[in-house]
Amino acid sequence: MRLVVVGNGMAGARLVSEVRARSADVRITVYGAEAARPYNRVLLSNVVAGTAGREQVRLVGPRWYAEHDVTARLGVAVTAIDRDARAVVAADGTREPYDVLVLATGSEPVVPPIPGVERASPFRTLDDCDRIREAAATARRAVVIGGGLLGVEAARGLAGLGLPVTLLHFAGHLMERQLDAEAGLVLGETLAALGVATRTGVNATRIVDGRVELSEGGPVEADLVVLACGVRPVVGLARDAGLGVERGVLVDDELRTGDRAVFAIGECAQHAGTVYGLVAPAWEQASVVADIVTGADKEARYRGSRLVTRLKASRVELAAMGETHLTEDEAEIVRFSHRRDGTYRKLVIRDGRLVGAILLGETAAVGTLTQLFDRGAPLPADRAGLLFPGLAGPGADGAAADSPVRMPDSARVCRCNDVTKGRIRACWESGARDVAAVAAATRATTGCGGCRDAVDGIIGWLCEQEGVSV
Numbered sequence: 001m002r003l004v005v006v007g008n009g010m011a012g013a014r015l016v017s018e019v020r021a022r023s024a025d026v027r028i029t030v031y032g033a034e035a036a037r038p039y040n041r042v043l044l045s046n047v048v049a050g051t052a053g054r055e056q057v058r059l060v061g062p063r064w065y066a067e068h069d070v071t072a073r074l075g076v077a078v079t080a081i082d083r084d085a086r087a088v089v090a091a092d093g094t095r096e097p098y099d100v101l102v103l104a105t106g107s108e109p110v111v112p113p114i115p116g117v118e119r120a121s122p123f124r125t126l127d128d129c130d131r132i133r134e135a136a137a138t139a140r141r142a143v144v145i146g147g148g149l150l151g152v153e154a155a156r157g158l159a160g161l162g163l164p165v166t167l168l169h170f171a172g173h174l175m176e177r178q179l180d181a182e183a184g185l186v187l188g189e190t191l192a193a194l195g196v197a198t199r200t201g202v203n204a205t206r207i208v209d210g211r212v213e214l215s216e217g218g219p220v221e222a223d224l225v226v227l228a229c230g231v232r233p234v235v236g237l238a239r240d241a242g243l244g245v246e247r248g249v250l251v252d253d254e255l256r257t258g259d260r261a262v263f264a265i266g267e268c269a270q271h272a273g274t275v276y277g278l279v280a281p282a283w284e285q286a287s288v289v290a291d292i293v294t295g296a297d298k299e300a301r302y303r304g305s306r307l308v309t310r311l312k313a314s315r316v317e318l319a320a321m322g323e324t325h326l327t328e329d330e331a332e333i334v335r336f337s338h339r340r341d342g343t344y345r346k347l348v349i350r351d352g353r354l355v356g357a358i359l360l361g362e363t364a365a366v367g368t369l370t371q372l373f374d375r376g377a378p379l380p381a382d383r384a385g386l387l388f389p390g391l392a393g394p395g396a397d398g399a400a401a402d403s404p405v406r407m408p409d410s411a412r413v414c415r416c417n418d419v420t421k422g423r424i425r426a427c428w429e430s431g432a433r434d435v436a437a438v439a440a441a442t443r444a445t446t447g448c449g450g451c452r453d454a455v456d457g458i459i460g461w462l463c464e465q466e467g468v469s470v
């Protein structure tokens, strides 16, 4: 069977490794428009901040393709799909026939159509990070355009390099998709204390040498401008090939497009009306397609994902999940706000179940809340105990489920790689005694890395239980 994968980002690279792990017989060719070996895009803000180097974020080593008998065409974009002949055509003029084709072309940054925008750098690739870091070395002031998750991470990373940063955002508050207005305000104040000034409700109208002009108020001085204005799925190949496309390439629960030989996964795919912008759905989709195309599990299906967003910015703790914008009329809201302390916590509850949450400033309760959100389990009567795990009284089921002791085996500890406490326990029982060993066996911690402490805690607890010293 000849498998061709177009796109060697987080979804495409994962699919290749999952297929090879299941079958040695599939002939695999992967095309990547980026010349670099695939890397963990989620960690790019660490590269900008200088806390991770290029090689540290790679997903595979230099010899991986040769060792796994995979043909990797790095730096070669696919330009057309010939569905009648079942072949792709690449930019270098070559054709590659396929039995199964998987599109994993991801997204591209939205570049606002304003004069001078060519002076700004997008923030999507390792090469973008190099450009940003090079410019930051001589810059005196930076502006980041776009106050979503990426913009906030980029601004924090640049401030960490010692640059005064202004973060511009068109909406009334930061991260408006994940946060309500008060959380956005508290986040802005937290960032201000770290050297990032925020201006909301403004559009950049022009970038000239040394400054950015705005729709409201005076210009902002900047000799480094970073764009974080959102992303758009890369769907041109699919559309030109006559496949169904709305915002993303339309796929069913098998991740198949309207052509049974063609699948789409990751940020370019649209499943049940949703285009996901996080890595966990992309990796889950890769696993389902690998099961189906190798025959390892022909009944595997993708049923959609529940998303938890975590900011990865030093000294800014933030997690948000689900429907955070519901009002008191639509849901039960439990809220605690202490702006001076940079703390904001909110639970959104419907029919006694958690449907949304924001934790800002302190995220100790995130594991508990994520489990309750994932499982849709009934909440304990003591709502405050959920927001303040230390206060949870007796009988507050669900509260303190962060503790390895009370966490059920079914609790998902690593969301990026869908690893439960039960799998970590099984891994420990087979001899894994540290995070690296668990990561090697399960891939837990290798996505955003946010679960590292939880994995470490579980291993420590298991060792203690069994009297094993490490």
Ligand SMILES: Cc1cc2nc3c(=O)[nH]c(=O)nc-3n(C[C@H](O)[C@H](O)[C@H](O)COP(=O)(O)OP(=O)(O)OC[C@H]3O[C@@H](n4cnc5c(N)ncnc54)[C@H](O)[C@@H]3O)c2cc1C
Binding pocket: 006, 007, 008, 009, 010, 011, 012, 031, 032, 033, 034, 041, 042, 043, 044, 045, 076, 077, 078, 079, 104, 105, 106, 107, 123, 124, 125, 150, 234, 237, 265, 266, 267, 268, 276, 277, 278, 279, 280, 282, 310, 312, 448
């Ligand atoms: C700075 C940053 C921080 C992020 N933080 C988080 C986070 O904390 N948590 C989280 O879950 N997600 C995060 N994300 C999002 C996450 O990285 C994406 O969801 C994930 O990378 C999607 O994987 P993908 O393979 O679909 O797309 P991509 O990783 O974008 O890969 C697509 C690849 O396909 C290639 N390609 C496109 N067209 C062609 C063609 N015609 N021929 C050959 N190759 C082609 C592209 O060059 C690209 O390399 C972050 C993203 C960024 C940029």
